[in-house]
Amino acid sequence: MVGAGYWGPNLVRNLGAHPRCDLRWVCDRDLDRAAAAVGRHSTVGVTDRVAKVLDDESVEAVAVATPAATHAEVVTACLEAGKHVLVEKPLAASVAEGRALVAAAETHDRVLMCDHTYCYTPVVRRIRELVRSGALGEIHYVDSVRINLGLVQRDVDVFWDLAPHDLSVLDVVLPPERRPVAVAAHGADPIGAGRACVGYLTLPLGGGAIAHAHVNWLSPTKIRTTIVAGSRRMLVWDDLNPSQRLSMYDTGVERLEPGEDDTRREAMISYRIGDMTAPALAEREALAAVVDELVAAVREGKPPLTDGRSGLRILEILEAATASLDAGGATIPLGGAPAGDRHEDGGRRPGSGRDAAEADRP
Ligand SMILES: NC(=O)c1ccc[n+]([C@@H]2O[C@H](COP(=O)([O-])OP(=O)(O)OC[C@H]3O[C@@H](n4cnc5c(N)ncnc54)[C@H](O)[C@@H]3O)[C@@H](O)[C@H]2O)c1
Structure with missing residues (x-):
């Protein structure tokens, strides 16, 4: 060690x-x-x-x-x-x-x-299973909030300090073709610390869905909540609620096209509101599972869930987020994302966010 x-x-x-x-x-x-x-x-x-x-x-x-x-x-x-x-x-x-x-x-x-410790928590493993098995349907969005009155770090901004957790969870939960294809970052430094202390990351995902992460060192209360919304079901992960960390809502919103004999001419939005269940989760320290994974990789040659390449994908997003901040919040495509896979708004738009950048500066 x-x-x-x-x-x-x-x-x-x-x-x-x-x-x-x-x-x-x-x-x-x-x-x-x-x-x-x-x-x-x-x-x-x-x-x-x-x-x-x-x-x-x-x-x-x-x-x-x-x-x-x-x-x-x-x-x-x-x-x-x-x-x-x-x-x-x-x-x-x-x-x-x-x-x-x-x-x-x-x-x-x-x-x-x-x-990437969170990836080894029982709750994230369960979310991964639910997303990858299709139990949630098509993923519509992921919304993550990680805020508290946190230590203002000397060497990194709030994105590099807190967002690796949210980004690594996205990386393991989403199937490869649904991972982020671009990133736009907006940040603010209202106390003059010399780096962003409040940050918002918007991440267009492959296939047209979207993820958002809010990271903040200056919040009076601690919130650690992620919503994963699919076409069939939606999940709410509240990491500060150990007795009900994960809630699964049998809720969905669909657009129904009018049928051939339909007198309606326009599509209708249908809301399905079903039961909420709280899946039982094992209570185990994530770091014990991290060590299991390391041992399995060394002894059995099993590729680790969070290998060097996944660590590299997180770095690519963080570095692109820094470039986006410098470019006033422009959306920066991520390397390797096929052009057709990019979100409509995924291209770099130099200058489009300049005003926002100026407004972000203290
Ligand atoms: N997984 C998580 O949830 C989590 C939580 C906190 C920190 N971290 C990560 O852990 C790492 C360390 O963070 P920390 O908060 O413990 O930092 P820290 O500054 O408290 O501790 C780092 C230690 O490394 C020692 N050190 C530095 N260079 C060394 C070298 N070349 N050889 C030997 N010792 C050396 C320092 O003396 C210090 O004791 C960072 O990468 C941080 O992001 C991860």
């Missing part, structure tokens, strides 16, 4: 408790942090040098929870030393760095897995 600051100790605890893992080292530049993470009576080695971990031939895999700006350097060193890697989100600090990591993992034939 490399990095034992705020998040690292959670991984240390889960790696230490996993029946198929044998935690050998905890490394942090700050030796006291590494020592505190393993505890006083542990036999796990403690070091402030990554090289010490990489020199140990018994180490097969390294979990990295250092700040994002250091991921490229630390993860490359691990892969080049022949270790499999689990790296914290975001995969790296830029698309270029992320691409280099994915390439290095392929060159060295090592697992590269990204800890």
Whole structure:
């Protein structure tokens, strides 16, 4: 385990408790942090040098929870030393760095897995099943709100801090042909922090649906809610309501074309309002499932749900969101999206959002 600051100790605890893992080292530049993470009576080695971990031939895999700006350097060193890697989100600090990591993992034939923790929660797994089995019908939209009075980060804006969670959930829940094809970002910095503290992401999806994510460090209340609306059913995931995290509404809205003998000339909107059910969900710490996935990838060669490529897709959206902010909220197509798959409004419209950008600035 490399990095034992705020998040690292959670991984240390889960790696230490996993029946198929044998935690050998905890490394942090700050030796006291590494020592505190393993505890006083542990036999796990403690070091402030990554090289010490990489020199140990018994180490097969390294979990990295250092700040994002250091991921490229630390993860490359691990892969080049022949270790499999689990790296914290975001995969790296830029698309270029992320691409280099994915390439290095392929060159060295090592697992590269990204800890997008929410993807391993029982609720997100259930949403994935429901969306992918067709139980919701055609997906119409996804609407996500992740706001609270959050720590204003020094090195990243609110998009890079909070949106990876929503984007990684979209990435695993939606089938590949329905993933985001473009992004438009609007942000504001009303307190003069030097970076967006309030942010809105609009993501046209393949097939014409849409997703929206609202991320905010300046909200008086904490809200963690996502709605996934389909033509047959709609889901509401409220992560702050453990007794009813997921609600499934047998509700749908349809446009009915007039039949041949119909006296009506225009289509009608039909509303179906049915029962609401709350599916039972297992209660299990997501990080335990993250470690399961890492072990299965290393031991059985099972591709991880959140592999390097999925980490890279998230980086592409974040980097395009930054470009959109700079271009006043213009919609930026995402690389690799086939032109025909783009939303009507998916093209870049230079200048169209300039006024909005000026208005966003404090
Ligand atoms: N999955 C999640 O929900 C989640 C939650 C919080 C943070 N994170 C991610 O975890 C990572 C770490 O975040 P944090 O909040 O714990 O940061 P942090 O600053 O609290 O801790 C990082 C630690 O890494 C150490 N470090 C830095 N460079 C190092 C190096 N080269 N070698 C060894 N140690 C080094 C630092 O001394 C520090 O103790 C980030 O990528 C962050 O995005 C993920």
